[in-house]
Amino acid sequence: MNQDQLKQAVAQAAVDHILPRLDSKSVIGVGTGSTANFFIDALAKHRMEFDGAVASSEATAARLKGHGIPVYDLNTVSELEFYVDGADESDEHLHLIKGGGAALTREKIVAAVARTFICIADASKLVPVLGTFPLPVEVIPMARSHVARELVKLGGDPVYREGVLTDNGNIILDVHNMSIVDPVKLEADINAIVGVVTNGLFAARPADLLLLGTAEGVKRISR
Numbered sequence: 001m002n003q004d005q006l007k008q009a010v011a012q013a014a015v016d017h018i019l020p021r022l023d024s025k026s027v028i029g030v031g032t033g034s035t036a037n038f039f040i041d042a043l044a045k046h047r048m049e050f051d052g053a054v055a056s057s058e059a060t061a062a063r064l065k066g067h068g069i070p071v072y073d074l075n076t077v078s079e080l081e082f083y084v085d086g087a088d089e090s091d092e093h094l095h096l097i098k099g100g101g102a103a104l105t106r107e108k109i110v111a112a113v114a115r116t117f118i119c120i121a122d123a124s125k126l127v128p129v130l131g132t133f134p135l136p137v138e139v140i141p142m143a144r145s146h147v148a149r150e151l152v153k154l155g156g157d158p159v160y161r162e163g164v165l166t167d168n169g170n171i172i173l174d175v176h177n178m179s180i181v182d183p184v185k186l187e188a189d190i191n192a193i194v195g196v197v198t199n200g201l202f203a204a205r206p207a208d209l210l211l212l213g214t215a216e217g218v219k220r221i222s223r
């Protein structure tokens, strides 16, 4: 199986997991990226079995609408049972690095509201220690240099992601060579820098269930 087939398999596994738990009033939180796109495509086949979705990015909203799935503003939704999204890395505790697609802030907001966060990823994303993937940090544009200097003090090498503006109109710094021994503390420390909107560590609110696509089939890892 190639990487796309593994992503497709976990996307289908996520649909299979949530479908029996949905009803006609259910609204589903949907993430961003290629794995999330496979999830949207699989979910669309069951369009009549739920109400609609909340999107974590403009790109996801467009794809959902393209399938005829209603997209709701998160502020109008009182309950979100599931949030389904990919990741750039996960450790065995389901602490994640996300934001490769620059959607980390809206992803973190939707994940915070959802009761159950299901992460879907191919096997290459499971790592013993987070940090090989550069950690994305969303930053208010005028704070770019200040935040970069503070990230260097925390031991990282921030690199400006050229040509990228987030859906919120901000920039991304990708932090290389960060030693992430305590993801919960580092998430809080980076978020405390003035000018940071949020960072791509999902550790204070990790995933609840990781569906991992492997050559031997989809593995389930729960917290």
Ligand code: 5RP
Residues within 6 Å of the ligand: 031, 032, 033, 034, 035, 036, 085, 086, 087, 088, 097, 098, 099, 100, 101, 102, 103, 104, 107
């Ligand atoms: C977007 C993300 C994605 O979930 C992450 O980049 C994984 O993407 P893909 O499913 O394409 O491998 O965090 O901001």
